[in-house]
Amino acid sequence: MPATDPVAAWREAHERVCALVLDVPAQDLEASVPACPDWTGRDLLSHVVGLAADVLGGDEPDDHHAAWTQAQVDARADRSVEELVAEWRGNADDLVAWMGEHGSRPLNDVVIHEQDLRGALARPGGAHSAGVAIVRDRMAERLGRALQGRPPLALVGQVWTWTSDGGPVDAAAVVLEAGDLDLFRALCSRRTADQLRSWTVRGDVEDHLDGFAGLGSLPDHPLPE
Structure with missing residues (x-):
């Protein structure tokens, strides 16, 4: 797929975030994310992972309300960064197929939160991406x-x-x-x-x-x- 294709852009952003969170010390992801101050970096990762799982499961409210996103975080509270990345990578192919049929809304979430995470971790990148x-x-x-x-x-x-x-x-x-x-x-x-x-x-x-x-x-x- 060409780089301007939103599904291809999701793939690229997904892999950038996976590489980012696996590259930093785990304790760095326990600090609050200023753009999402109620969440730590690991919480924010849990949300983007949980969003993919919920979309595939047919559970995606129109307003992405706070109770829905917090449930994604709470359900993964005992998982390590490596486990979260494994879950997200395990759902990636299915989510790509879903986006091919239903549209690329999940791209918005991962691209916006990638920059939230990068800001919190002082790890710039992805700013000039297709996503x-x-x-x-x-x-x-x-x-x-x-x-x-x-x-x-x-x-x-x-x-x-x-x-x-x-x-x-x-x-x-x-x-x-x-x-x-x-x-x-x-x-x-x-x-x-x-x-x-x-x-x-x-x-x-x-x-x-x-x-x-x-x-x-x-x-x-x-x-x-």
Whole structure:
């Protein structure tokens, strides 16, 4: 499959995360993940592993509510990192086949949480992957829907540029400029309101801030990434 195929991108992200968690000392995964402060790194790994298992088992609520995700963590509380990776790898082929029939929603979860883990572990990587590009565009589309009827917003990165109404950047009422990875993380509710304000080079982002909270409340403090 080509690298731009979302299922192939899931495969790549899956293997990057497996390699990452197997490469760090196990105790490092017992620290809290700032982007998901209620969970440790091992908890976050349990969630992405559990999501794959639940999707294959036909248990995937539309809203991915907190009780559902926490149950994935609780069910794996006594498993080692190696056991979690073995479970995830054991489900990988079946999940790839499932995505071929039902769509690649699981890509969003693994790509977003890969960066959560990397930030927590100070192990950067994957920022220029096909998965990040695909999920960034999906999250931007989601933001565009949330901002319908509001003055146009433009996000201008080093390479990537987007406008909420599909028009030119010059016509946008509000323009934010930042690095491509920062913009991706902002689209995933991983940047503070103050960071978004600091990137504003035209207009006032205040009335658009709630659109960036589509995956949860914006963090109170910048994440260590």
